[in-house]
Amino acid sequence: MERKILAIFAHPDDESFGPSGTLAHYARNGVRVRLLTATRGEAGKNALSNTDEPLGKIRERELLKAAKILGLEKVDFMGYKDKTLQNLEPHPPIEKILHYIEMFKPQILITYGPTGISRHPDHITVHKWVTQVFRMSEYPKKLYYYTLPKELLLARHPDLVDGDGEITTVIDVSSYKNVKKSAILCHISQRYSIERIFDFAGGERPIPEKEYFVLADHKLDYRIDGIEDDLFCGIESGNKTPIGKLL
Numbered sequence: 001m002e003r004k005i006l007a008i009f010a011h012p013d014d015e016s017f018g019p020s021g022t023l024a025h026y027a028r029n030g031v032r033v034r035l036l037t038a039t040r041g042e043a044g045k046n047a048l049s050n051t052d053e054p055l056g057k058i059r060e061r062e063l064l065k066a067a068k069i070l071g072l073e074k075v076d077f078m079g080y081k082d083k084t085l086q087n088l089e090p091h092p093p094i095e096k097i098l099h100y101i102e103m104f105k106p107q108i109l110i111t112y113g114p115t116g117i118s119r120h121p122d123h124i125t126v127h128k129w130v131t132q133v134f135r136m137s138e139y140p141k142k143l144y145y146y147t148l149p150k151e152l153l154l155a156r157h158p159d160l161v162d163g164d165g166e167i168t169t170v171i172d173v174s175s176y177k178n179v180k181k182s183a184i185l186c187h188i189s190q191r192y193s194i195e196r197i198f199d200f201a202g203g204e205r206p207i208p209e210k211e212y213f214v215l216a217d218h219k220l221d222y223r224i225d226g227i228e229d230d231l232f233c234g235i236e237s238g239n240k241t242p243i244g245k246l247l
């Protein structure tokens with residue numbers, strides 16, 4: 001079985017700030033990993049003062065550079081306008097994602113949980129689209145929400161008591177800290193966000209050793225008992241041997 005992961009996010013940098021250690025880990029272990037990004041992030045702040053180039057162009061290039069570092073097979077853009085996703089009629093983007101999935105046939109989908117981590121309306125909208133698409137297509141077997149440990153999420157947003165749900169899956173990305181950092185630093189037009197979130201200079205908020213996920217939905221005869229350490233747990237290979245640990 002050819003293992004495939006599709007990550008779907010709203011903006012260039014969401015993949016690098018988010019589950020980039022996990023994406024790099026799987027890409028380096030023979031999994032075909034693709035990224036579908038809804039916008040080019042053109043409505044963000046631009047930390048580069050010495051250019052007239054449109055921000056969307058800059059951010060597209062930054063994302064492609066980060067994707068190369070992470071080992072992603074392909075990046076595709078849905079082409080929607082930044083900061084407008086919640087105003088769109090959901091049917092066309094859902095159809096677009098569905099079509100993409102039917103072509104690529106990934107076993108694993110990754111997106112945000114209901115909090116969107118930052119509560120950005122674009123993130124929450126993509127979360128809703130992908131959650132709906134998962135149920136419409138037979139191909140993806142597991143749907144993961146990338147999230148943070150609840151105390152971190154609540155520290156940022158104290159009213160988010162339910163967070164993104166209980167963490168089911170923890171991926172050790174300690175070997176990918178440099179890769180993650182390099183991918184994050186590709187998004188140099190977003191330097192203010194990088195400094196706010198990661199503090200590379202001060203070292204108080206270092207790159208995390210682990211990345212956290214909620215298995216939000218699946219189509220397997222499968223029950224989690226404990227914490228998964230592999231997104232492919234419970235998905236059978238061609239010879240019917242489960243990949244990873246079936247808990």
Ligand SMILES: [Zn+2]
Pocket residue numbers: 010011014120123
């Ligand atoms: Zn974003």
